[in-house]
Amino acid sequence: MAARILLVDDDPVQRRLLDAAVRRFGYDPVAAHDGATALAVLDGPEGGDISLVILDLVMPGVDGLGVLKGMAERGLELPVIVQTSQGGIDTVVAAMRAGAFDFVVKPASPERLKTAIANALKVESRGGEARRTVRQAAGPLGFRDIITRSAAMERTLSLARKATASNIPILVEGESGVGKEMVARAIQGSGERASKPFVTVNCGAIPENLVESILFGHEKGSFTGATEKHAGKFVEANGGTLFLDEVGDLAPDVQVKLLRAVQNGEVDPVGGRSTVKVDIRLISATHRDLLQRVRDGLFREDLFYRLSVYPIIVPPLRNRREDIEPLVRHFLSRFSASETKGRVKGISPRALAMLEAYDWPGNIRQLENALFRAVVLCEGNTLTEDEFPQIRAQVEGTVDLDRAAFNRYEPGATEADFAREFSPEDEQETQFANAQFPANTVEPSSGGTLRALDEQGEVRPLSEVEYDMILMAIEHYSGQMSEVARRLGIGRSTLYRKLKEYGIDPETGRSDRIAS
Template identity: 55%
Template structure:
């Protein structure tokens, strides 16, 4: 029997698109055009819906009001909220109101079906093959990877394509993002699935033992070599070798690794003969290898040998959609491991708290936090107070956010005052060489004409004597218009300083996504902690 989905959206085009997506996957679909109709249909169905896809912004009864009503009247029906306002505050508010998952518009069909499948399975309402198809059920090694975000769906799609060949793969990304899990999945779905899978953490081996561990040694090859050792390359022959943290390999070992990758031959320490090996190589690193090449710490020829199929795994803060599913997965796993009730669940407040956190330690940090909470919990519900480290972090975020709002209010007041004076102020001409900030400094008076060179040096009244740069220079000291990239870099630095490094707020105010912001920080080599630099 197919799963039954209620789609609630005030946009008729969006309703039709979502309905078509669900019905093509074998789901039964009902539609509601507003919150009031949705509540009426849920009440009449008496639990007949398996999942609700709910728009947050609707006229009349909005999505949050529907969520709060369902928390009281239909708590067993999971709700997937969709919103065009992707800010973390909106998401946290929805999760706190009881949402099971969220998706930012425009929602791709794959993301929607994955969310519906996860929601139905999580609520225990899976109904055979239709649910599994809708949820994008994974097979083989990828079955163990919990994902809900479009970003990770794309990553797994690349990994699946890599698995069907022996192409060398480099998995890039911060520590704890799941690189090793993806490497195992590639092995499990490859033609070498029945052959050895050998892992080596290159960063955990003493430098003087790396060569011996990788390539082996003969008895008596060096002091202490009382027995022969075949090495990881020989162990992995006919199978897969996973080199974790390959960026930490000493440069002299990189030469031998290049020869092994290039010629398929290894030379054991103390041996006069070479040995042929047939391996599939997967590497992983948290470092930027191209930067390591530029710095002379990683061989360029080895880099191009290994980096044939690079896969960048984004950090958890850039794929917030994965957090609820991962948190539920870890809760179930640790409940089973510790003999707790299988009905152990996270409260809405706890889920909102976990979703709001940026998780600098990524999945590993989230896993540890949930494990601790499961051990400490004395009931069948994991509450927000069981995550004190996360609570402290999010409290700091909220305090900072309130301070930001105070500054914005002050800026609005300043703008109002400036607008009252604007009628008497001389009009600002293009040759004045500056662009007024959206947040003028408190000391700034009415705009006055200013020499371009003085403005470029940061001498405009809106800048001078203020702790926040109030203007961006548009004219260079030579009298030419500055390149757009320079102005963009300065504006990003200004926003980081103004919003105290709160990435979500900076991205939202600049009108770009968080991933775009992080990419631009990397492009411009901006450290969020750097002091604000005024153009010179």
């Protein structure tokens, strides 16, 4: 399905030209003659299908900046390309600060417009990673806020934790959408600069002719359109952390100035008469192979070694599939609360098995967006494969979902059972507390106790006590795993994971080790 692009311009001639160009590029245009109409489209039934906005900055009534502000207030995080035929550099800078992805000057050449659209559509949402850091309003993000149970990701986080105590330059490498910014924020939030600014710059989203001004600042009157003084991102981050995302996309001439800023801790504003000293923690990130770009002559070798003093590689989601379930649980709980007032309670075993089988080329950002769309589309209280049509089309026929669901969960599990496993934590606890069990349920006998001390009179390890408790629960409830999980106060998938860890056969309730 072709991406739908919202065209916002008060000039009917310009709208027709844009419409024709967008259709020729293979996209589906939707036109709006002013800012108010554009916001109405985004609020309406067509809004969920819009992938990109091309926005005129200068319009009567609600202008381009007003539309950007309205989108931010609504939590709409679509990539936006702004276009203008008038207004100085400060207008464009204001638009970029308000969230615009790129800008073009009227009349834009077809090649420039096509490139801008293609680049913008690569960014699935302006701030998708920022949505995962909503906690920063209540306090700095820390490593405890990164959801993982993957050994590969734990190794990455362990490496990142070691860097918090110093100001060593860090290069975070990984595919788009893996959570590089979250790792960077966790490093800052766990160090001495936690209460200081964290300033993000997407180097790949800044037009080449504005990179130097946005990074290092400019003086009033330093060039045509510079009607006000601009401090620059380095100065804004003074005392805190500067996060240069997609640093591999910087132009060679900007790389030279960045090298000096990193080496000397000072920047030269455009048109300035003196340098400005800054104290920053620099964390860079890229989805590119920077070393290969050095070999290809596209990135300065001396800058590479300055930025990559402490490299951290974030693995893609397909290499840590054990993270998919807890991430699904997290996003489902959050989106259900915000979009359906908690109506959507869970996800079916087949649907989860399907999500775990998918390779997620867009990584966590793609998973987040898929869950958001699914929750919005879901008419019941449980997500099924029907809410993930694009993923199902790619997975179906390559994976036996019934077998995958059977192997992962207790045979005979129902969607209602699984929904309980994926209820928000507070609701889950209430369900466990209020659960109604059949009258013939076997209760533990008064003699069913566990030893707390070993033969030497020392407290037994928690794992041994847990192991014995699970075996006793299975025996007392005659192997009814759903009831065992409820009585132990854990979800069924958690129970089955522990059975696997302890070598307990779920069919017989017997273990391949001797109970303590």
